[in-house]
Amino acid sequence: MITFDKITKKYDQHLVVSDISFEIQKGEMVVLIGESGCGKTTLLKIINRLIKPSSGNVYINGENILKKDVIELRRNIGYVIQQTGLFPHMTVRENIEIIPRLQKKKDKADILNKTIELMEMVGLKPEQYLERYPFQLSGGQQQRVGVARAFACDPDVILMDEPFSALDPITRVQLQDELVELQSKLKKTIVFVTHDMDEAVKIADRICLIDKGRIVQYDTVEEIMKNPANEFVSEFMGANRIWSSPEYIKAKDIMIKNPVCVSPDTTVLRSMERMRFQKVDSLLVTDKEKHLLGLIRAKTIQAKAQMDKNIAVSEIMQSDIEKISPEDNIVMILDIFNMHSLSAVPVVDENNVLQGLITKSSLLTTLSQQYLDTPEVM
Amino acid sequence: MEFLTGFIHYASAHRADMLIRTLEHIQLTLFSIIVAILIGVPLGILITYIKALQKPVLGFANVMQAVPSIALLGFLVPFLGIGEKPAVFMVVVYSLLPIVKNTATGLSSVNADVIEASKGIGMTNFQILARVKLPLSLPVMMAGIRISAVTSVGLVTLAAFIGAGGFGYLIYSGIRTATSYQILLGAVPACILALIVDFLGAVVERIVTPACFKQTGK
Numbered sequence: 001m002i003t004f005d006k007i008t009k010k011y012d013q014h015l016v017v018s019d020i021s022f023e024i025q026k027g028e029m030v031v032l033i034g035e036s037g038c039g040k041t042t043l044l045k046i047i048n049r050l051i052k053p054s055s056g057n058v059y060i061n062g063e064n065i066l067k068k069d070v071i072e073l074r075r076n077i078g079y080v081i082q083q084t085g086l087f088p089h090m091t092v093r094e095n096i097e098i099i100p101r102l103q104k105k106k107d108k109a110d111i112l113n114k115t116i117e118l119m120e121m122v123g124l125k126p127e128q129y130l131e132r133y134p135f136q137l138s139g140g141q142q143q144r145v146g147v148a149r150a151f152a153c154d155p156d157v158i159l160m161d162e163p164f165s166a167l168d169p170i171t172r173v174q175l176q177d178e179l180v181e182l183q184s185k186l187k188k189t190i191v192f193v194t195h196d197m198d199e200a201v202k203i204a205d206r207i208c209l210i211d212k213g214r215i216v217q218y219d220t221v222e223e224i225m226k227n228p229a230n231e232f233v234s235e236f237m238g239a240n241r242i243w244s245s246p247e248y249i250k251a252k253d254i255m256i257k258n259p260v261c262v263s264p265d266t267t268v269l270r271s272m273e274r275m276r277f278q279k280v281d282s283l284l285v286t287d288k289e290k291h292l293l294g295l296i297r298a299k300t301i302q303a304k305a306q307m308d309k310n311i312a313v314s315e316i317m318q319s320d321i322e323k324i325s326p327e328d329n330i331v332m333i334l335d336i337f338n339m340h341s342l343s344a345v346p347v348v349d350e351n352n353v354l355q356g357l358i359t360k361s362s363l364l365t366t367l368s369q370q371y372l373d374t375p376e377v378m
Numbered sequence: 379m380e381f382l383t384g385f386i387h388y389a390s391a392h393r394a395d396m397l398i399r400t401l402e403h404i405q406l407t408l409f410s411i412i413v414a415i416l417i418g419v420p421l422g423i424l425i426t427y428i429k430a431l432q433k434p435v436l437g438f439a440n441v442m443q444a445v446p447s448i449a450l451l452g453f454l455v456p457f458l459g460i461g462e463k464p465a466v467f468m469v470v471v472y473s474l475l476p477i478v479k480n481t482a483t484g485l486s487s488v489n490a491d492v493i494e495a496s497k498g499i500g501m502t503n504f505q506i507l508a509r510v511k512l513p514l515s516l517p518v519m520m521a522g523i524r525i526s527a528v529t530s531v532g533l534v535t536l537a538a539f540i541g542a543g544g545f546g547y548l549i550y551s552g553i554r555t556a557t558s559y560q561i562l563l564g565a566v567p568a569c570i571l572a573l574i575v576d577f578l579g580a581v582v583e584r585i586v587t588p589a590c591f592k593q594t595g596k
Contacts, residue, residue, distance in 0.1 A: 045498075048498055050494065050497060050498055071500050071501075071502055072500070073500075074497070074498060074499060074500030075499070075500035076500075077500075078499075079495065079498035079499050081491060081494065081495055081498070082491065085491055085492065085494075085495035085498075086492075086495070087492060087495075087496070087510060088489075088492070088514070088588065088590035088591075089513050089514055089588030089589070089590055098499070098501070098509070099499055099500055099501075102501065102505060133589050133590055134590065135589075135590045149499065150499075159498075
C-alpha cells in the first residue's frame with residue numbers, strides 16, 4: 001500500500017504538485033492520468049525519490065520512504081520508462097540482470113534462471129533474445145525487456161512512466177493486454193502514468209485524474225465513467241467514452257427499477273386488468289419478499305381464451321425464465337435477448353430477489369443515447 | 379634514385395643508433411600519453427560532476443595549448459632542468475586538452491533517459507559512472523586520446539632540443555651538420571610512428587566502441 005500524505009512539489013514558486021493525499025491499495029493497478037505538465041510524472045517519481053517533494057511524506061506499507069536508504073528503496077521498486085530506458089551497450093540478459101548482479105545476493109546460475117523465467121513471462125524466447133542488444137530488437141520487444149527488468153528483483157511496487165506511448169498502436173494494444181494478464185496473475189501494486197484515456201480505461205483498477213497538480217477524481221474506472229466529478233472529468237473522459245467500453249454499462253444502470261408485479265394468487269382476470277391499466281404486455285410474479293416466481297404474458301392468456309379467468313396466475317405463469325444479474329453488462333444482455341428472442345428479461349440478485357426489468361424498449365432507449373445529444377448517459 | 383640508395387646505405391650503417399632513438403622516442407611518447415590519460419580522464423570526470431570547475435579547467439587547458447611549444451620548453455628548463463622531465467611535462471600539458479574535453483563531452487552526452495533509468499532501478503552514482511556513463515562515452519574519450527597520442531609523437535621530436543633524445547636528436551644533429559640523410563633518418567620514422575600510433579588508436583577505438591554505436595553507422 002502506498003500512502004501520499006500532503007505531498008507538495010514546487011520549482012521556485014511554481015507549484016507542480018499541490019497538497020496531494022491519497023492511497024494506493026496493495027495489488028491494484030492505479031493509473032495517474034492528466035494533460036502534459038499536470039504533475040502526474042512528478043508524482044510518480046516522488047515514489048522512487050527521483051524527485052524530492054517540497055513537503056509531505058510518502059509511505060509504502062507504513063514506512064516513510066524519505067527515511068529509507070534511497071538505493072535500497074529503488075531496488076525494491078520496479079521502474080519502467082519509455083523505450084530508451086534500456087542500457088544500449090548491454091545485452092538483454094545484462095540489462096535484466098544488472099541489479100541482481102550488483103546485489104550479489106544470489107549466484108549466477110540462480111540469476112540466469114530467474115532471467116529466463118522473466119523473459120518467458122514477457123513473451124520473449126530466451127534462447128533467441130538473451131544475448132541480443134536492445135538495438136537489435138523492435139520497440140515492442142525492447143519494452144518487454146524493460147518490463148522484465150522491472151520484475152527482476154521481485155518488487156511489490158512497480159512504477160511505469162508512459163511505457164507504451166512510443167509504440168505503434170498494434171504493439172501498444174498487445175502489450176496492454178499482456179500487462180493486464182500479467183497483473184491478474186501477479187497482483188503487484190502498479191502505478192502507471194499515461195495521457196491516453198483509452199489505455200487507462202483498459203488497464204486500470206483505479207484512475208487518478210490529475211489537473212494542475214491536484215487530484216480531480218480518484219475512483220474506479222466504472223465510477224469515473226458514470227459519475228464524473230465535474231465537467232473537466234467528463235470532458236477528459238470524452239462525452240461518449242462509455243460506448244467504447246460497453247462492458248461498463250451494467251444491467252442495474254439501465255433496468256426499469258419498479259416493474260409491474262403481481263402476487264401469485266392474483267386471478268388471471270385481475271392481472272389482465274392490471275396489464276391494460278399499466279399499458280404493459282407482461283407481468284412479473286413475485287412473493288411478498290420480492291422473490292421472483294415467474295412471468296405472465298398477455299399473449300399466453302389470449303392464446304387460452306377458453307380458460308377460467310378466475311384461476312390464480314401462479315397456475316399459468318411461466319416459471320423457467322431467463323434472468324440476468326444486476327452486474328451483467330449490456331453486451332451480455334443483448335446476447336440473451338438475441339439468443340432467446342425475448343422482449344423482456346427480469347433482473348434478480350443472487351437471492352432471486354427482483355431488482356428490475358429490462359425490456360427491448362429500455363434497451364433501445366439506452367443504446368440510442370449515444371447518438372442523441374443528451375448530457376446524462378444514464 | 380642515387381639519393382635513395384645513398385639514404386638506404388646511410389640508414390643501414392647507422393641502424394644501431396636509429397634503434398636507440400626509436401626506443402627513446404616510443405618510450406617518451408608512451409610515458410607522456412599514459413601520464414596525460416591518468417591526469418586528463420579523472421579531470422574530465424571531475425568537471426562533469428562539479429560544473430563550476432568546467433570553465434577554469436578547460437580554459438587553462440586551452441591557454442596551455444596556445445603557448446608555442448618551443449617557448450614552453452624554454453620556460454620549463456629553468457625549473458625542471460634539461461632532459462626527459464621537462465619533455466614529458468610539455469607533452470602532457472599539450473595532450474591534456476583533447477583528453478579532458480572529450481572525456482567531459484562523452485560523459486555529458488550520455489542519454490539522460492538512460493541515466494534516469496539507472497538511477498530509478500537503484501544504481502549508485504559510482505555504479506552509474508563505471509557501468510553506464512564510462513562504457514557509453516569510451517568512443518568519444520578514445521578519439522581524444524588518439525588525437526593526443528598522434529600529436530605527442532610530433533611533440534617528442536622537439537624534446538631533442540633539451541637533450542631528451544628520440545628521433546628529434548637525429549633531425550637536429552642532421553640540420554646542424556647539414557646531413558640530409560641524417561635529417562631523413564629522424565623525420566621518416568617519426569612520420570611512420572605517428573601513422574602507426576594513429577592506426578593503433580583507430581583499432582582501440584573500434585574495440586572499445588559498444589556494439590550499439592557500431593550499428594548506427596549502417
